[in-house]
Every structure is written in C-alpha cells, then in structure tokens.
Amino acid sequence: VMYWNKSILLAYTLIVFFNLSLLLAQQPGDLDISFGTNGKVVANFSNASFNVKSQAVQTDGKLILVGEINSGLSTKGFVFRLNTDGSLDTSFNTTGRVVHTFVEKFEVIKLQSDGKIVVGGTFNNDVAIVRYNSNGTLDTGFALSGNFYNSDINNPPTSQKTINDLEIQTDGKILGLTTLDIVAGERDDIGFRLLANGIEDTSFL
Numbered sequence: 001v002m003y004w005n006k007s008i009l010l011a012y013t014l015i016v017f018f019n020l021s022l023l024l025a026q027q028p029g030d031l032d033i034s035f036g037t038n039g040k041v042v043a044n045f046s047n048a049s050f051n052v053k054s055q056a057v058q059t060d061g062k063l064i065l066v067g068e069i070n071s072g073l074s075t076k077g078f079v080f081r082l083n084t085d086g087s088l089d090t091s092f093n094t095t096g097r098v099v100h101t102f103v104e105k106f107e108v109i110k111l112q113s114d115g116k117i118v119v120g121g122t123f124n125n126d127v128a129i130v131r132y133n134s135n136g137t138l139d140t141g142f143a144l145s146g147n148f149y150n151s152d153i154n155n156p157p158t159s160q161k162t163i164n165d166l167e168i169q170t171d172g173k174i175l176g177l178t179t180l181d182i183v184a185g186e187r188d189d190i191g192f193r194l195l196a197n198g199i200e201d202t203s204f205l
Contacts, residue, residue, distance in 0.1 A: 035086040050078060054109045054119075062089055066119050068105035077106035077121045079132065093136030102147070103128045110166045110174075118174060120163030123149055127163055127178050131198065143198030150200060164189070172196030 031040070050069040057063055061084040069078045080097035081089040088096030100106070106121040115134035122128055128149050131142040138146030165177040173193055180190040193204035 035084075037086075041082060041086040053105070053107050056109045056111050056117075058111060058115070060084075064109060064111075064117060066106035066109045066121075068121075069099060075104045076100055077103035077119070077128075077130075079106065079109075079117065079119060079136070081136070091135065098132065098136050100130060103130060105162070106130075107163050108166050110168050112168055112172070118166060118168065120166045120176060122162040123147075125161065126150065127161055127176065129163065129166070129174065129176065129194065129198070141197065143194070146198075148194060148198045148200075173201060174198075 035041070051067045052065045053067040055063060055065045063082045063084075064079065065082070066077065066079045068075050077100040078097060079100075081092040082096075083089045090096050092098075103121045103123045106119045108120045110118045112118060116139055117132040117134070118129065119132070120127065120129045126149055128147065129143070130147050131139040132146070133139050140146050142148070161178050161180075163176055163178055167175045169175065173196055176192050176194070178190055178192070180188050191204075193201040195201050
C-alpha cells in the first residue's frame with residue numbers, strides 16, 4: 001500500500017495543473033494577447049471606413065497592411081505599419097500610416113529585399129503601382145515621382161482595371177498581372193513588367 005504525504009500530493013497536483021495551463025496557453029490558433037489589446041488591433045482614419053486588402057511581414061517582424069479608405073466623398077489607397085506588439089509604428093511617415101492622394105485603392109503589397117515597399121492598385125480606371133521607402137515616404141526615383149500609371153496596358157480604358165498580383169524578380173524588375181477586356185463580356189489576364197526604376201520594360205513580350 002502506498003501512502004501519500006499531503007504536501008507531496010498538493011505539490012504534485014500544482015505541477016500537473018501548471019503544466020496543463022502552459023500546454024493550453026500555447027495551442028495553435030489562440031490569440032496572441034501580447035499583440036495589440038488581447039490579440040486584436042482596432043484602428044480608424046478620421047472616422048472613415050476602410051478595408052484591408054493585403055499584408056506583408058517585414059524581416060524585423062513589423063506588419064504592413066494596405067487597402068482602401070472611404071471617407072464618404074472619395075476612396076483612397078492607404079498603407080499603415082504596425083510594430084511587433086500591434087502599436088502603430090510612428091517611424092513610418094511620422095504617423096504610422098500613408099493615404100495616397102490619387103490612387104483609389106491598393107490591392108496587393110510586395111516587399112523588396114532592400115526594404116522598399118511596392119503596392120499596386122487602381123487610378124482613374126488604370127493600373128497603378130507605387131513604391132515607398134522603408135520610412136513611408138514616396139520613392140521619388142521610381143517611375144514618375146514614385147508612381148507608375150499607364151493606360152496603354154488597359155485598353156479600352158472604359159472599364160475599371162486593377163492589379164491582381166505583383167512579384168519582384170531577383171534583378172529588381174517588377175511583374176504585374178491585370179485584366180484586359182478584348183470583347184464585351186469577356187475578360188482576359190494580361191501580364192506586364194517594369195524595370196527596377198519603375199519604367200515599363202518594353203523587352204517583355
């Protein structure tokens with residue numbers, strides 16, 4: 001017959017419950033309560049509604065999100081960056097966020113190996129690609145003052161187009177995927193490529 005000392009039994013019980021609580025706290029899919037407030041981040045831009053369309057994680061763990069913000073009068077593309085704890089990164093454009101003056105929405109984001117941020121969306125029924133420096137300012141050495149627009153890609157221009165996807169090659173060139181209306185009611189995919197400086201690569205057929 002085995003007799004248990006009450007203090008030993010109590011210590012053993014506490015150890016079991018402690019280990020069980022650690023196991024339960026580390027279940028995949030649980031909210032990370034160290035992020036934001038109890039695992040969630042709620043943000044607003046001047047009482048406007050906004051939708052997040054794409055996101056990317058930097059090598060330092062910071063999170064960048066892009067999408068569209070609707071003030072009720074107009075729709076603009078936005079970018080904002082969070083620290084690893086979910087707080088706004090105020091080193092990014094001094095406020096943690098950027099609202100583009102012209103682009104109606106951003107659909108996709110890609111990060112370059114040098115930390116620059118490439119986002120694609122729509123401007124005036126045309127594809128738009130914008131590149132930001134890692135601090136949130138426009139990269140004025142890219143295309144036209146940081147912005148690429150080209151209606152030649154999207155003929156006819158009467159129906160709205162947007163960037164469906166972007167990829168950055170190892171040589172810095174940017175591949176884009178959009179759509180083209182060839183006949184009424186039929187939409188086809190079309191690819192294009194930009195040089196690393198944001199100028200359309202005419203060698204890409």
